[in-house]
Amino acid sequence: MKKLKRVLALAMAVILSVPTIVTTGMGTVPVKAAGDTVELTVSSESAKYAGYETHKMYAGGNYAYCVQPSKKTPQSGTYEKHYDVENYVSNAGDETQALQSRNLAYYCWGAPGFNASYFPSTWYDGSAMDDDKYIALSHIMLSFLVSYDEVGSMHGCNSSFKNWVYQNVLGYNANGDLVNGQATLPILCWATAPASFKVYILSTGSATQNILGYEYTPTGTVSLSKTSANTGITSGNSCYSLAGAVYGIYSDAGCSAQVTTLTTDAGGNAAAVSLNAGTYYYKELTAPAGYALDSSVQSFTVTDGQNTALSVSDTPTNDPVRISINKVDSETGDKVQGGASLENAEFTVKYYAGYYNAGNLPANATRTWVIKTLKTAGGNYMAALNNTCKVSGDDFYTNAAGTAILPLGTISIEETKAPEGYNLEGAYLQVGGVGEKITGKYVAQITQNGNLAQLKGGNTFKVSDKIKRGDFKLTKIDTDNQNRMGDIPFRVTNKATGESHIIKTDENGYYSSESSWNAHSKNTNGGGAYDGLWFSTGDGKAAVDDSLGAMPYGDYILEELSCDNNRGKILYNGEFSIRRDKVTVDIGTIENHSEPTPVITTQASDAKTQYQIIKPSADTDIVDKVTITDTMAGREYTITGTLMDKDTGEAVMVNGNPVTASQTFTSDGTKKVLDMHFNFDSSALGGKTVVVCEKLTYGDYVAATEEDMENKDQTIYFPEIHTTATDSETADHLTLADSRAVITDTVTYTNLLKGETYTLSGVLMDKDTGKELLVDGEPVTQEMAFTAGRASGTKKLKFEFDTTGLAGKSFVVYETLTLEDVEVAEHKDINDEGQTIHIPTAQTTATDDSSKINVSEAKKEVSVTDTVAYRNLVPGKEYTVRGTAVDKETGEPLTDADGNELVSTAKFTAASADGSVDVKFTFDGTAMAGRSVVFFENVYYTDKLIGVHADINDEAQTVHIPLIFTSVKDKDTDSHMSLAGSDVTLTDTVAYRNLVPGKTYTISGTLMDQRTGKAVTVNGKSVTSSADFTPDTADGETKVDFRFNTKGLDDTTVVVFEKVLYGKAEIAAHEDINDKGQTIYIPSVKTTAIDEKTATKLTLAEKDIHIVDKVAYRNLVPGETYKVTGTAIDKTTGEALKDDAGADVTATATFKAKKANGTVDVEFVFDGSTLAGKTVVMYENIYYNNKLVGVHADISDEAQI
Structure with missing residues (x-):
């Protein structure tokens, strides 16, 4: 106990040197009645530290600490809360120790005041801090401070940890000596916890630990200060007060659960009231005098130990100056009479801060404004409290949006200036435009009505003024004789409104609008000398009133009208003005003067x-x-x-x-x-x-x-020209292409001015394009100047130019006539035939009459039709076409047997500009195979050449006469020989010349027997073959195969005849029976075998037998070398004889055939000792270049035995 007291004393000494954590003072331990219970939950989890651990516990949902670590851990359950903590500390009854324990508990882990910065930044071993480590240190400090049992809380911990805790956490050593005044415990135990933070002890039993728990209900206060939202209108105004505003405080946004109220004093302040910490809502329940109730809901937050000051403002009720004064005419309402205007009437509006009546208004107004009427888009005349209407005075009261307003109080309204044309005297005001007519000053109060302020009686006013009215009079006389002029009409028009009426002078030339002369109501505006006059009549206008002037304020036009009495006189036109009330304007005497003649x-x-x-x-x-x-x-x-x-x-x-x-x-x-x-x-x-x-x-x-139809100054001349163009050679509208043309254009003119010098300019136009015809890139033009001796005449222009390249074109002569560079006439009709010159063109297409294409056969009589297609002739005229056949290779004309050039002509009459005519040619073409004929054509008009087509390279003008050659070979033997008695294929290679490429032709061949000159037949049918081909070039070759069996054709010579067809027309042939290139030889072979010893067909069965087989051949190709191979055949078996080595018994002989027919001996030597009684047959084969061309292998042939 002594030790603890010393520790606390030392702590008090050092706490003075550390920063203050809270500022509300130490306070005292809160007292709460015993008997309350709480649920304690002991978790299975624990915070482990340095070899020891402490169980995690929760009391009433808040974290709780064991403060007697040397005792056993209690069980979860319900325990009584003991708020008299001083009776459970180690120094029983010590309230200071209890207060320090409460302060410390507030800042421990899990409590509201926990802050990691109050604890060491790292663990004793340098590792990072975490929740379990903060729990461990909080447990150790509370055990030390409440029970002085830090030893028990560090049971089993290593010495390094203990030393670290004493030095950095507890700040005391084991003896209770202060070692570190900046440690965690010395600081926190003397820090202050909020008054609403309470701790209690759970006494769980004599053998189990006491547990320290806490409760925390934070509280604060709220106060309110109220101001005027617009002090500019409330300051010094007894109509407004801040006292008595009542605000309700609610715990819900719907404001259904009221907690308390705040009421303001005269200064607008409401005293603070205490509330638990949290979010609240407030709204105004009662507004103070003169202010609008703010029923909006706002929120605020109460913070533990703090006062929340609310600042609010109320909008003072006011009239948003919807005050409008409608200025009207007392007679016509919204309609303005005459030249008067309801604009710029001025009203003085005064405001008094307080409630007054007309009898007690202060001498001086709080604020004063002068406003004027303006015309609206709808045609009304309105004055309002705004800057547009303001003439002078104080600033307007305004709201936050800058809109002019009137505070609660009193105003007065008084018209102080009448608009132009109106009298201020007799003006009156009506609230809302109806009811009492108030003259002089109008006084009314602006009072509060709920959240609004309103002007008693209403915000709209109608103020009526009476217009000024007067009259006029005049006298009308004739200037020439000074006589008065009666019955003269005038039109009187109000310049502003356009209203117009007719008046007339009486028989004395006098007129007056005064009612005393002619009552306004007498036949009003009838237009007669004795009718009344009244301006502004009819619906919505001033009613006729004989007591007033006829003319309202304004400016008028007085216009004399034409009539019989003032014919030839200068009519009066003038103006007068009405400016004063009840005054007659005397216009005086109006004179008429005579008018001049124009x-x-x-x-x-x-x-x-x-x-x-x-x-x-x-x-x-x-x-x-x-x-x-x-x-x-x-x-x-x-x-x-x-x-x-x-x-x-x-x-x-x-x-x-x-x-x-x-x-x-x-x-x-x-x-x-x-x-x-x-x-x-x-x-x-x-x-x-x-x-x-x-x-x-x-x-x-x-x-x-x-x-005057003869007035030359009034006369205009329109010239006209016409032209006719002709060629100098043809004297017509035709000229030849590719030549030097001379064109004469005859121009006829009419309606020129005689004696003037004119320029006639011509240009040739391309009829197809409508543009200038260009020759060598330049237009073809001509011009001449002449002086017109007569209004009408004729001139000629000549155009010389080269027509090269213009075939097929038509050109039109355009003519322009100018006078000093000004065009005065032209003739430019692109479709005028009289102005047009045609350059014909001809294209020819030559076709063979048989083949119907430009290919002919080299035969005795070749017939060709050359179709001449002409363009650009003049229809209806007769023309002649003359054609010449030309050898393309030599360029020379073809001649007949008598040496005359081959020509043909045709005459025709052109039905249209474009057409065609046929020219027929017949000639001997037998010598022309492989050559081509070109047909040149000339077109004549009369005897003049007008068109030429003579292009030696024009394919359409050309007829080709083909030539073919053939070379046939046996496909197997690759020679001109075929094997008899076999299936053979002959390939005939046909070389052609001078075909027209791109067309499809047919090669048709027939095999002919050279001896008989007839077709070779197989099985009673001729052997023929054909093939279609389409050449890419004029010269080339193609192949035809003949497939047939040569059985029975031994010793036959076959010649291939070939024809080339286009369709069914024959255009070339090669049928030479003696042409070796077209010939195939089919040899025959016969043999006669004889024993060399016996010179007979019998031989002895002995070891060495010599047999000579004489081979007779026919129809070989002479001069070639052949090989004969023979084989000895056992007639009984049909198999070849074998020698001792098992090889066939054979013999060969090579020879050169001097003639087509001949013989050759083949000698067989073999062992016949075993052949007694046998018959041997000799088979023979003839080869050419190792290809079999002849066979004799008849097992029954006695000659071969």
Whole structure:
């Protein structure tokens, strides 16, 4: 006990040197009645440390610590809570020790105040800290402080750990001496825990540990301060107060569970009340006087040990200045009379901070404003408290949004300036526009109504003023004789409203609008000399009142109207104004003067060139400069012009309408010069002359005219030209391509101005493109200048140019006539045949009449049709086509047997510009195989050459005459010999020349017997073969195979005849019966065997037998070397005889055939000692280049035995 006291004393000494953790003071141990119980849960888990451990425990859901480590761990269960901790510390009854234990417990692991920074940063062995290590150190400190049993809490721990704990955690050694004032325990035991933090002891039994648990219910306070949201209108205003605002405090957002209330004093402050820590909600239940209730719900948070200060503000109720003053005419309402205006009426509005009436208003207003009326979009005249209407005065009261408002209090409204044209006297105000008519000053209070403020009686006012009215009078006389003019009408018009009425002078030339002269109500506005006059009548306007002037305030126009009594006079037009009430304006005497007679002069020309000669076009613009003098100032005139055809005297019509122009003007009395533009399509006026006629009118009267058809200044000329182009050779519209052409264009002109010098310019146009024809990159042009001696005449232009490359083209001569660089006529019709020259072109296509293509057979009579396709001829004319056949290889014409050139002609009449004609050619082509013929064609008109097609390389003009050669071989023997009695394949290689590539041809071959000249037959049928081919080039070769059996064809010579067909037409053949290249020989072989000794077919069965077999052959190819191989055959067995070595008994002989037919001996030597009674047959084979070409192997042939 002594030791502990010393420790605590030392702790008190050192705590003064460490930072303060909390600032609420040490306080005292909270007291709570005993008898409460709590559920203790002892976990199976434990916090292990340095060789020892402590069980993890929970009391009432909070972490709990064992503070008697030397005793046994209790069981889980329900235990009584002992809040008198001082009775359970080691120094029983020591409240300081109990308070230090409570402070320490607040900052231990698992408690509300735990902060790792109060503990060592690493474990004793340098490892990182974790929850179990913080639990272990908290357990050791509480065991030390409550029971002074740190030894028990470190039972079994190693000395390193213990020393580390004493030094860094407890801060004392085992003897209780302070060793480290900055250790965890000295700091935390003197730190302050919140007052709401309570600890208790669970006494679990004499043999088991006491357990330290805690409860924590944090508390704080809340206070409120209220202000005005707009002090600008509440300060110094007794209508507003901050006292008596009541706020409800709730624990739920729905404000159904009220906890307490806060009530403000005169300063707007509510005293603090205590609340448990947590989130609360508040709203205003009662607003103070003059303020709007804020029913919104707000939240706040109470923090343990802290005061939450709420700041709120209320919006003072106010009128959002919906005050509007509608200014009206007392007679017509919203309708303004005459030239008056309801704008700019001024009202003085005064505000008083307090409630007053008209009898006790203070001498000085709090604020004063002067506002004026403005016209609205809806046509009303309104004044309002805003900056737009404000004329002068104080600043407006405004809310947070900057909108003008009126606070609670009193206002007065008074009209202090009438608008233009109205009297302030007699003005009155009506609230809402109805009810009592208040004159002078209007006073009303702005009072609170719930959350709103309103102006008693309403916010809208109507203020009525009476307009000023007057009259006028006049006298009308004739200037020339000074007589008074009666029955003269005038139109009187209000300039502002446009309202207009007719008046008339009486028989004395006098008029007055005064009701005393003619009552306003007498046939009002009837327009007669004795009818009344009244402005502003009808619905919504001022009713007729004989006691007032006829004319409301404003400016008026007085306009004399034309009538029989003032015809030829200058009519009066003037103005007067009504400005004063009940005053008559005397206009005085109005005189009439006679008016002058207008004079007009004109000058017509082209608007662009100022010439009187104009080219017809779609956009002609004639300007007639009209000068007009002696007109009446102020009078409206109309000048109307019409174009007239000089020849017919009728108006020029375009699209069924006359060509006219007009202008209307109001004269100022001086000379008037007008440009009258006649814009129209003059394309159809070529050769025409037109005259511009003008007429000046006003109303229905013609004031002046200029309609002289012989007036040259008014005359316009439209020239016209026509052209005809011809070729100098053909005298027609045809010329030859690739030559030097001379074209003459004959130009006929009409309606020129005589004596003027003109330039005629021509250019050739490509008819296909519509653009200039280019020769060597340049246009073909010509021009000439001439002086017109007459209005009509003829000129010729010649164009010389090279037509090379222009075949098939047509060109049109465009002509332009100019006067001093200004075009006055043109003829540019791309479709005009008279202006057109055609350059024909011809293309030819030559075809054989048999094959229908440009391939012919080299035969006695070859027939070819050359189709000449022509383009660009002139239809309806007769032409001649002359063709010549030309050898392509030599370029020379073909000739007949008499040496004449091979030519052909055809005459035809062209039905259209493009077409074709056939030219027939027949000639002997037997000598032309392998050559080609080109057909040249010339086209003539009369005897003039106009078209040529003579291209030696033109494939379409060319007819090819093919040539073929053949070479046949036996496929097995690769020679011109085939084996008799076998299936053979002959391949005939056909070489061709001069075919047209890309077409499909057929090679057709037949085998012929050379001896008979007839076809070879097998099984009664001729041996033939055919093959289709499509050559890529004109020269090449193709192959045809003949497959057949040569049985029975021994000693036969076969020749292959070949034909080339296109479709069914034969175009080439090779059928030479003596052509060795086309020939196949089928040899025959016969043999005669004789014994050399007996010279007979009998031999002795002896060891050495010599047999000579004479082989007779026919139809071999002479000059070639052959080999004969013989084999001895046992006739009985059909097998070859064998020698001693088991090999076949054979014999061979090689020879060179001098002729196709001959013999050769083959000698057999073999052992015949065993052949007694046997018959031996000799088989023989003939080979050429090791290929079998002849066989004799007949087992029954006696000659071979």
